[in-house]
Amino acid sequence: MAKSYNPPTVWRPFGAFSQTVIAGAGRTVYLKGQVALSAENEIIGEGDMAAQVTQVLTNISEILASMGGRMSDIVSLQQFTTDIQAFMGCGEIRAGFFAAPYPVTTTLEVAALYDPRLLIEITGIAEIPLDRFVSPADAEEMHGPS
Template sequence: MAKSFDPPNIWSPFGAFSQSVISGGGKTIYLKGQVALDRDGEIVGDGNMSAQVTQVLHNVADILGAMGGQMSDIVSLQQFTTDIQAFMQCGEIRANFFEAPFPVTTTLEVSSLYDHRLLIEITGIAEIPQDRFIMPETTQEMHR
């Protein structure tokens, strides 16, 4: 089970993130960067940061859910946005998906994502406890 740790000798987190996460003992899941695509691969919320953040976090939750995971299993997030100011207004949306203790988080503003209509991409690492982990039937060996 992963545990968050905010050392008392550095600045306190001011949002939905932790300073560090200690993990081990579960199944580590590395998430591909998710963008605001629906099940059919169509962009959701063209020009709307709130709609795109919501779709991206639903995608992440769905991926983890397929393996018995939950959003609380995420230990680290990397967020790439084309508009940091608009993204910072989405804290309430993130609060609907995360609760303390929060994952460590890095957010960067980038000039563009792979499609100019996309405003946000989020990738991360999760650790699903062994007793909840469900191995998907359609996995493929990566190292042969």
């Protein structure tokens, strides 16, 4: 199981994140960047950062759940937003998906995402403990024989 660590020699996290996460003894899951798309590939919350953050985190939660994972299994997040001020106002939404210890998090403001109606994209890495991990039946080998 992953452990959070905030060294006393650097600044204390001021939000829902940790300085470091130490992982081991589980299945590492690398998450593709999620945007505010519904299962039907429709953009949710056009122009509404809160609605898009909620949809993105819901997508991530559902992906993890499909393999026996939880949001607490996330060890690292990278967040890309087109409006850092609007995103920073969504801390309560994030707090509804995460509890301490928080994943390490990097947030960047970018000029644009692949569709101008999208305001946020979040990717991450999770470690699902072996006793909960469920390998998807339709998972495909990424690397064939050499």
